[in-house]
Amino acid sequence: MRRWRDRVSPETAGLPAGGQRRAAGLRREELALLAGISVDYVTRLEQSRATNPSAHVVEALARALRLSGDERAYLFRLAGLVPPGPETVPAYITPSVQRMLDRLAGIPVGIYDASWTLLMANPPYAALMGDPSGWRGNERNAVWRNFLGPGSRVRHTPHEQRAFEAAVVADLRVTAGRYPADQRLRRLVAQLRTNSERFAELWDAGVVGEQQAARKTIEHPQVGPLTLDCDVLSVAGSDLRIMIYTAEPGTQDAERLALLSVVGTQSLVG
Structure with a gap:
């Protein structure tokens, strides 16, 4: 090491x-x-x-x-462990994906595995969505955070919230079908079904689908609301999801996003 x-x-x-x-x-x-x-x-x-x-x-x-x-x-x-095999949700970030993340240093980028567990977030992403460095276990999973945890900074109308929940559960079901032997994923689904009536309802409905690109409004505690485009890119062969937030040039959202990139995760309240 x-x-x-x-x-x-x-x-x-x-x-x-x-x-x-x-x-x-x-x-x-x-x-x-x-x-x-x-x-x-x-x-x-x-x-x-x-x-x-x-x-x-x-x-x-x-x-x-x-x-x-x-x-x-x-x-x-x-470490005395068997390297994860093809039956396990991949969590390996290849050097080429690492280099791509390095080149996007000024843009909020988060890398998730197929179960929506956050593997890596660059500083602009941490500044925008909250510093994940202290998150442990299921706290790093976006599905768990939305159904059982504190949620996220994304602002939804009630209709948008219902549609979002349906979409993430449908996406997770696809992953569960692709990796049926992954014990960590099975424990996550079991915990969500046991403790969230809404998740259990959506899961038992059996709908499958994939998370799509969207326009999202993030309520930031220091700079205020930012409406950004959120694109999700897939990495062929590794089942990683790269989430990228961008703003339309020349807008107030772009100015606020640029400010966040400068100040990082430090408080703007002096």
Whole structure:
């Protein structure tokens, strides 16, 4: 892990380089931030003092370290785990997708897996939709957040909310049919059916479909409402969904989005 850390620069990972650095690449603190785990745990992993890391932690480390497919598989085996097979919802972000995300640094971009679990969000996306760095487990799943969690900053009319809920459940059903052996996905669906009458109603209706591009209004707590185009791009062969928000040039929405890109996730209230 130390060698892999050394070859990833902070700039490549979207972090400020600032100050004198002893590490050739990422510091342990930076890797911990990117992977969503504690610095102490990174230290114990590097010193072989941590045992039995979960598949979720290994996947997060592989993404943060920008490992190739073979390196990712090797990391799973080092952790005593079997690399995820074709029956599991893919969560691997290829280096080419990483590079594309890097080139879209000024645009809000989030990468989701096929079950709508957020895998990665660039700083403009975090500024627009809320910082996801502290989200754990199902908190990172957009379907769970909308039915059982705090929801999102997207503003819907009652009719739009019903249509949105139907669309995401129909999309999730397609994924469940594609990956029927994925235990994590099965647990997610079971929890949603048990705890949300609305989800259970939509799920039992058996409708299937795919999430479509839409125009959304985001209620931002500092800059106010922004009406943006939300496009969802699919990555062939990996079943990733890339969500991109853009504004029409010359509009107040474009100005507010540009302001968010500058200030990031810091509070605008002084």
